[in-house]
Structure formats: structure tokens, C-alpha cells
Amino acid sequence: MKAAVAASLLCKTYLTEDAKVEVFKDLSFKIGKGKFAVLSGPSGSGKTTLLNIISGIDKPTSGKIVVFGEDLSIKDEDFLANFRCFNIGFVFQSYNLVSTLTVAENVAFPMEWIQKQENYMTNRIEKLLEVVGLQHRADHFPFQLSGGEQQRVAFARALANDPHLFLADEPTGNLDAKTSLKIVQILQKLKTEEKTVIVATHDEQIFRLADQKLCLEDGKLVNLNE
Amino acid sequence: MSETFFPINDLLRRKLQTSLTIISLTLCVASTLFLLLFSEKIGFGISLMVEGKLTSSFSSVFSRFIIFVSFLVFTVGALIMSFMIFLMISQRVRDIGLMKAAGCTNDLIFGYFMTELLIVTFISCGLGVVLGITADFFFAGLLNTLGFQVLQEPPNFWIALLVFALYFVLALILGAKPVLDSAKLEPVKAFSPTHYLGLSRESGFEVFSKLGFAPKVAMRNLFRRKSGTFQIIVCLTTIFILVTVSIAGGIIANQTTKDWVEKAVGRDVVLIAQKDMINQYELSLAKFHEVKEDSHFDYSDEKYSIPEDILSILNSTEEITDIDERLVLKTHVEEIQTYRIIPETGATIPVGDDREGESLIIGIEPGKALNNWFLEGKLLHEDQSFEAMIGDSLAQKMFSTPLIQGIRLFDTDFAVIGICLDPIENGNVTYVPLKTLQEITGKPKPNGVMIKIDPSANRTQILSQIKNEIGSINFEFEVLELNEVLDKNLGFLSYIWSSIMFLPLFALASASLCLIGYVMLAIAEQRQEFGVLRAVGAKPKTIIKIVLWQNFLVLLSSCAIGISSGVIITLMILVSKPLVTIYATIEITGWLLIALVILFILGVYPAVRFAKKPILEIIA
Numbered sequence: 001m002k003a004a005v006a007a008s009l010l011c012k013t014y015l016t017e018d019a020k021v022e023v024f025k026d027l028s029f030k031i032g033k034g035k036f037a038v039l040s041g042p043s044g045s046g047k048t049t050l051l052n053i054i055s056g057i058d059k060p061t062s063g064k065i066v067v068f069g070e071d072l073s074i075k076d077e078d079f080l081a082n083f084r085c086f087n088i089g090f091v092f093q094s095y096n097l098v099s100t101l102t103v104a105e106n107v108a109f110p111m112e113w114i115q116k117q118e119n120y121m122t123n124r125i126e127k128l129l130e131v132v133g134l135q136h137r138a139d140h141f142p143f144q145l146s147g148g149e150q151q152r153v154a155f156a157r158a159l160a161n162d163p164h165l166f167l168a169d170e171p172t173g174n175l176d177a178k179t180s181l182k183i184v185q186i187l188q189k190l191k192t193e194e195k196t197v198i199v200a201t202h203d204e205q206i207f208r209l210a211d212q213k214l215c216l217e218d219g220k221l222v223n224l225n226e
Numbered sequence: 227m228s229e230t231f232f233p234i235n236d237l238l239r240r241k242l243q244t245s246l247t248i249i250s251l252t253l254c255v256a257s258t259l260f261l262l263l264f265s266e267k268i269g270f271g272i273s274l275m276v277e278g279k280l281t282s283s284f285s286s287v288f289s290r291f292i293i294f295v296s297f298l299v300f301t302v303g304a305l306i307m308s309f310m311i312f313l314m315i316s317q318r319v320r321d322i323g324l325m326k327a328a329g330c331t332n333d334l335i336f337g338y339f340m341t342e343l344l345i346v347t348f349i350s351c352g353l354g355v356v357l358g359i360t361a362d363f364f365f366a367g368l369l370n371t372l373g374f375q376v377l378q379e380p381p382n383f384w385i386a387l388l389v390f391a392l393y394f395v396l397a398l399i400l401g402a403k404p405v406l407d408s409a410k411l412e413p414v415k416a417f418s419p420t421h422y423l424g425l426s427r428e429s430g431f432e433v434f435s436k437l438g439f440a441p442k443v444a445m446r447n448l449f450r451r452k453s454g455t456f457q458i459i460v461c462l463t464t465i466f467i468l469v470t471v472s473i474a475g476g477i478i479a480n481q482t483t484k485d486w487v488e489k490a491v492g493r494d495v496v497l498i499a500q501k502d503m504i505n506q507y508e509l510s511l512a513k514f515h516e517v518k519e520d521s522h523f524d525y526s527d528e529k530y531s532i533p534e535d536i537l538s539i540l541n542s543t544e545e546i547t548d549i550d551e552r553l554v555l556k557t558h559v560e561e562i563q564t565y566r567i568i569p570e571t572g573a574t575i576p577v578g579d580d581r582e583g584e585s586l587i588i589g590i591e592p593g594k595a596l597n598n599w600f601l602e603g604k605l606l607h608e609d610q611s612f613e614a615m616i617g618d619s620l621a622q623k624m625f626s627t628p629l630i631q632g633i634r635l636f637d638t639d640f641a642v643i644g645i646c647l648d649p650i651e652n653g654n655v656t657y658v659p660l661k662t663l664q665e666i667t668g669k670p671k672p673n674g675v676m677i678k679i680d681p682s683a684n685r686t687q688i689l690s691q692i693k694n695e696i697g698s699i700n701f702e703f704e705v706l707e708l709n710e711v712l713d714k715n716l717g718f719l720s721y722i723w724s725s726i727m728f729l730p731l732f733a734l735a736s737a738s739l740c741l742i743g744y745v746m747l748a749i750a751e752q753r754q755e756f757g758v759l760r761a762v763g764a765k766p767k768t769i770i771k772i773v774l775w776q777n778f779l780v781l782l783s784s785c786a787i788g789i790s791s792g793v794i795i796t797l798m799i800l801v802s803k804p805l806v807t808i809y810a811t812i813e814i815t816g817w818l819l820i821a822l823v824i825l826f827i828l829g830v831y832p833a834v835r836f837a838k839k840p841i842l843e844i845i846a
Contacts, residue, residue: 058840078766081765081766082763084762085762085763086763090761090762092761096757096761096845098755098758099754100446100450100451100755109443109762110763113763113764115439157762161763
């Protein structure tokens with residue numbers, strides 16, 4: 001299996017004013033290209049931190065994280081930004097939509113700075129909003145949307161540049177069953193398109209889609225498939 | 227939770243926002259106080275420099291300038307203060323909404339945030355006063371060691387107290403309204419960015435979208451945060467008015483006042499007179515830039531009269547283009563009271579008094595005088611009229627409404643028809659027609675002649691020829707080129723303006739600090755947005771570009787309004803009949819461009835610093 005993500009001896013430690021908090025230590029794992037991986041574990045186990053490291057938003061304290069053949073732990077900010085822009089779509093737990101941009105603009109901006117044609121962007125936004133079922137909300141601001149709708153906009157934004165790796169942090173954590181189902185459907189579509197997907201979740205519906213199940217607990221990673 | 231415990235804890239936990247607000251307000255108070263203290267010192271320095279020198283009109287240009295700049299400095303400070311308070315409170319509207327949603331009463335919320343405001347403004351005003359006084363003391367010492375005449379004495383603590391009190395009260399008044407408004411806001415509205423950002427949807431970024439991602443986002447950010455953008459533009463506009471008035475006003479006033487002096491004395495004018503008379507005339511002209519004791523000099527002595535032979539030589543020299551014969555005397559003069567009739571009632575009211583004093587009296591041939599005065603009223607135009615033109619200092623010292631009054635000299639009454647700016651005898655001068663003066667004094671001969679030589683002729687050769695010919699007639703008569711004393715007068719004006727020009731320099735420094743404060747607060751306010759952009763794939767330099775575009779657009783719109791208003795104020799209010807040469811225009815444009823570039827570059831620093839932060843730190 002060709003690995004999309006390969007981590008070896010990954011450690012992350014935070015220094016606070018009066019203590020040293022070790023999030024995880026010596027994590028090693030591989031996620032194959034086109035696989036759907038689910039990351040579970042109790043709150044505070046380091047799922048978000050691990051996703052941040054995989055996306056290059058955060059750096060490990062030690063160890064190596066290789067994504068599509070690039071060792072992100074040693075790359076500079078410009079490389080990482082470009083890498084994220086072209087290869088990674090990230091849906092944050094708290095959505096992180098830009099409050100001053102409309103739904104359409106939020107979806108558009110990852111495409112804007114790689115200078116996609118105006119026509120291409122318009123069509124792409126239309127298509128993505130259709131996928132997430134929010135065509136009618138294109139001109140609304142995030143604060144005018146419900147939590148579920150905001151989550152779906154975050155999905156559309158993450159898919160804007162058609163990334164090879166899709167990361168989602170608790171995408172259904174704050175949503176009702178009906179809205180969760182919509183999110184699951186989007187994830188299922190990604191799976192059929194053979195995108196590499198890593199989702200941090202406790203949602204049973206998403207677990208069912210998984211090719212690979214990982215569990216973070218007490219700073220250690222357990223491969224539930226084994 | 228007590229009404230002081232919550233605010234103190236809240237301020238301490240929001241270290242970044244609290245310290246940014248305190249730093250910005252402190253800089254604002256400090257720079258305003260510094261500029262007021264410093265301009266007061268420059269003002270005193272100048273008044274010491276010009277004591278007994280300069281004519282009244284020149285002095286009034288300086289004082290008008292300093293007063294206006296001080297007023298602007300204070301206004302700028304107040305505007306920046308209001309802007310900072312606005313930002314501080316607008317950042318908390320969402321929190322206020324949350325507290326209300328949790329069941330906190332309006333009174334309690336108002337109490338909490340007013341206490342926060344009180345603490346922040348008290349600390350900022352206190353620190354600002356200390357910093358302002360220190361900066362003033364330091365720079366006054368520094369400039370004195372560099373040879374500039376800046377009064378070095380303990381700072382005026384009354385000004386410090388006034389600035390502290392005014393800004394403290396102003397901040398509380400300005401802050402109370404948004405706090406009250408926010409406290410009254412329904413929680414649901416308080417959560418909405420429409421309220422705390424003034425968010426609105428505009429289209430029309432097409433032009434900017436063609437320029438690329440950064441300008442488009444920058445333009446959008448500015449439009450979407452329109453209340454904040456509007457405030458900073460107003461703020462920076464006032465700063466640019468201040469900088470423009472200081473720079474353009476300084477340069478234009480410098481050139482204009484120099485032009486007044488140059489035209490009044492005349493460039494390349496040569497005086498021919500008896501040697502003592504020459505010394506005395508030179509002394510009278512030099513009174514503009516240095517204090518001279520009045521020594522007794524008998525202008526009416528016959529030995530000073532220009533011999534006919536000398537006049538003949540001058541008249542027969544082809545290269546002499548202009549000859550201006552003068553009879554210079556000094557005598558006792560009196561103001562003549564007059565009456566004005568009120569048309570509606572027919573009643574008369576007296577104008578003037580019966581003030582008296584001494585004045586230099588110069589008889590000139592109307593139309594032949596080589597001076598080209600800056601004038602209020604009319605020039606002398608008739609040979610034998612009883613009309614007089616008086617210097618501005620005499621007009622101010624001895625007359626109420628000079629142009630409708632008269633002046634009595636040699637027991638003869640003259641109507642005042644003009645007031646001229648003339649550095650001779652420091653403006654204490656009266657010009658009357660030569661023939662009239664000769665008749666009333668019984669002195670038929672002039673005692674001085676001014677000449678101008680054809681510019682195409684060999685000046686040195688002609689002067690030497692005239693000197694020789696005059697010397698052969700009477701060795702006591704000499705030739706003096708007035709350029710030297712004229713240049714000293716002009717140099718003195720330049721020296722005063724160069725002292726004043728420290729004001730724009732410091733105004734610019736203060737503006738830069740305020741801009742940095744604004745950029746830091748603006749970035750802090752947009753950090754979530756920038757963090758998301760970075761997380762989704764924007765490079766640090768993209769964020770820097772966006773901030774720079776925002777700064778550029780804000781600076782451009784502010785400087786366009788500020789500079790044009792500053793120029794209008796300078797030309798219409800500060801300097802009457804200003805002289806604006808191409809050289810001055812280029813100089814002003816150059817300085818203003820430098821100011822703009824400095825402000826822009828300084829605004830880069832917070833952006834660069836911010837862009838280097840880790841993404842998680844930005845989002846958190």
C-alpha cells in the first residue's frame with residue numbers, strides 16, 4: 001500500500017507556565033492513499049493536535065510526519081501554506097468561517113489566491129454549494145446560518161481546491177441526526193471518489209465508512225483494525 | 227463578583243488587547259502633550275528670538291501658525307482617543323451580549339465595562355503624561371545642544387494637568403455611550419457582527435479583484451468593517467491636515483515672508499548716500515533681525531544732501547535703469563482721530579485716539595520707488611498729495627483703523643492710504659510723496675538715492691565706475707549694495723522657520739505611533755480571519771500583503787482628503803496672499819511623499835510581526 005500519510009515516532013508536548021503537558025508520544029502509523037481513516041479517542045486525547053500536525057498547521061515536538069512524500073516537520077511556512085492550499089482540505093471543529101465573508105466568498109477564497117479564473121470559481125462555488133445543499137444561502141453571512149449549515153460551508157470550502165487529503169475534526173459533533181446524515185453523505189461521496197480522508201469522530205455512521213480505525217488514548221495510538 | 231474584581235480580572239486575562247489599548251492611548255496622550263509642550267517652548271523660543279525684532283505682521287504669521295498647529299495637535303489627540311475607545315468597546319459587544327444572555331443586568335454590565343474603561347484610561351493618561359513630559363525634556367535638551375533656540379525650563383505642568391483631565395474626561399464620555407448602547411442591546415443583536423463590526427454587504431470590488439487576491443480582500447475588509455474604517459480615515463485625515471499644515475504651511479509661509487522682505491527691500495538695489503547715512507540706513511534695515519539701540523542721528527543735516535553733480539552722473543549713466551531719490555528723516559508723529567458715521571442711526575463714533583511716537587519718514591517719488599511692498603490699501607500715486615503709507619508696526623502700535631485715519635508729521639496732516647510690510651526700522655516707517663515732504667520741511671535735496679543697474683550690463687564694472695565718479699566729486703559719498711543686509715534678514719526668517727519645522731517632524735512621529743497602534747488593534751481584531759486564511763493555505767506574506775493593502779487604502783484616502791484640506795487651510799487661513807513657487811510645490815510634494823512612505827513603512831512592522839506567529843496561536 002502506498003502511504004498518503006506516514007508518521008514515525010511522533011511526539012507533541014506543550015509547555016505551559018507551570019507544567020509540561022505531553023499530548024502523545026512516539027506515534028507511528030500509516031494511512032494509505034484513497035483510504036478512509038477514522039480517528040477516535042476521549043476528549044483531550046490529542047485528536048485535533050494530530051490532525052493539525054498532519055495538515056502542517058502545527059509541528060511535532062519530535063518525530064516525522066510525511067504526507068504525500070513530503071516531510072512536513074522540516075518544511076517552512078511558505079511551503080506548508082502552498083502544500084495545504086493544493087493538497088489538503090480541512091474542516092475545523094469550530095467551523096472557522098470568516099465572519100466578514102459571505103458563504104460564497106468563504107468557499108471562494110482558497111481558490112482566489114491560486115488565481116483561478118473568475119468563471120471557473122463561479123461554477124465551482126455553485127457546484128460545491130449544491131453538493132452541500134446550500135445554493136440558496138450563497139449571499140448570507142456565517143452568523144446568519146445554523147451550526148449545521150456553517151459546518152456544510154466549511155466542507156464546501158475544504159473541497160474548493162479539490163484536495164487529495166481531506167481532514168475533518170468532529171464534523172458531526174455539534175449537529176442533530178438529520179444534519180449529521182447530510183455530512184455523512186458528503187463524506188461517503190469523498191470515499192467513492194477515492195480521496196484520502198481522515199476524520200476525528202465518535203459518530204457511528206462515520207465509523208461505518210472507515211477503512212482504517214485509529215484510537216488515541218493516553219498518548220498512545222491503537223489500530224483498531226488489527 | 228464585585229464591580230472591581232471582574233473588570234480587573236477581565237483586563238488582566240485579556241493581556242494582549244488590554245496592553246494594546248493602553249499602549250495606544252498612552253502614545254496618543256504622550257504625543258499630544260509633547261507637541262503642546264514643545265510648541266509652547268518653540269513659541270517662547272521664537273518670541274525671545276524676535277523680541278524687539280520683526281514687524282508685527284511677521285510676528286502674527288508665526289503666532290497664528292503655532293496656535294493653529296497646537297489646536298490641530300489637540301484635535302488629533304482627541305480623535306485618536308475616540309477611535310481607540312471605539313475599537314476597545316466594539317471588540318466587547320459580543321461579550322456583553324454573552325453576559326446578558328447569561329442573565330447579567332444592564333446596570334451591572336454598564337458598571338463592569340465603565341470600571342474597565344476608567345482603569346484603562348486612568349493608567350493610559352497617567353503614563354502618557356509621564357512619557358510626554360520626559361520626551362519634551364529630552365528633546366528640548368537635545369535640540370539646545372544642537373544649537374537651536376528652544377527654551378529649556380521645567381515643563382508647564384498646567385498643560386500636563388489640562389491634557390490629563392481633558393483626555394480622561396473625553397475618554398469616559400466617548401466610551402460611556404458605546405458601553406451604554408451595548409448594555410442596552412438585545413443579546414441576539416450583540417452576537418451579530420452587523421452590530422459589532424458595522425458589517426454590511428457591498429459589491430463593487432471588481433477593480434480590486436483584478437489587482438489580485440490581497441487588494442480584493444483588503445478592500446472587502448475595509449468595506450465590511452465600515453464604522454472602524456470610517457473612524458480611522460477621519461483620524462488619519464486630521465493627522466494629514468496637521469502634517470500638511472505644518473510642512474506646506476511652514477514652507478509656504480517661509481517663502482512668502484521671505485518674498486515680502488525681498489520685495490520690500492529690493493534685490494540688487496544699490497544705495498548711494500553720505501557714508502554715515504549709509505551706515506544709519508543699513509542699521510535701520512538690520513533692526514529686522516537684530517536688536518539695535520537707537521542712537522541720535524540727525525537726518526536733516528545738510529551734509530547728507532546728495533550733490534547735483536552726483537545726480538547728474540547717475541542720470542547720465544545708461545546702464546542705470548531706475549533711480550529712486552529719497553529724503554529720509556525721523557520725526558515725531560501723531561495719530562489723527564476721526565469719526566465714523568453709523569448709517570442706520572446717523573450717530574458718529576470716534577475712531578482712534580491721539581497716540582504719538584517717533585517714526586522714520588521717507589519721501590519717495592510715487593511710481594519711481596524700487597520697493598514692491600506687500601500692501602494693504604493703496605500705493606502713493608500723486609507727487610504733491612498729502613497722503614501717507616505707513617509700516618505695519620506703526621499701524622498696529624499707533625492706530626485703530628489706520629486706513630480711515632490720518633497721521634500728523636511736521637505739523638502737517640496726511641491721510642493714511644496704505645499699510646506696507648517693510649523691514650526698515652522694523653515697520654516703524656512712514657512713506658510720503660517726496661515733493662510734499664520737501665515743501666513742508668524746506669529741504670529741497672534728497673539725502674539718499676537708490677538705483678538699479680541693467681541686469682545685462684557688467685554689474686561689477688558699472689558699480690566700480692560709479693564709485694570712482696562719485697568719489698571724485700565728494701569722497702564722503704559711498705555706494706552700498708543692499709543685498710548683504712537683505713540676505714541677513716532672509717537668513718533670520720529661515721532660522722525661525724527651521725525651528726518651527728520641528729513641529730511637523732514630531733507630528734509625523736506621533737502620527738506614525740498612532741498608525742502603528744491602529745494597525746496592531748486592527749490586526750488583533752482580524753486575527754481569527756487571518757488565522758483561518760493561514761490554516762486554509764495562505765502564506766504569511768499573503769497576510770502581510772492584505773494588511774499592507776489595507777494600510778495603503780486607508781492612508782491613500784486619508785492623505786487625499788487631509789492633504790487637500792491642509793493646503794486649503796494653509797493658503798486661505800494661515801498665510802495671506804501666499805507665494806507658491808514651483809520649487810515650493812516640489813518641496814512640499816517631496817516632504818509629504820516622504821511622510822506618507824514613512825507612515826506606510828512603519829505600518830508594516832506590526833503586520834510582519836503578526837504574520838510570523840504560528841497559526842494555532844493566531845486562531846487561539
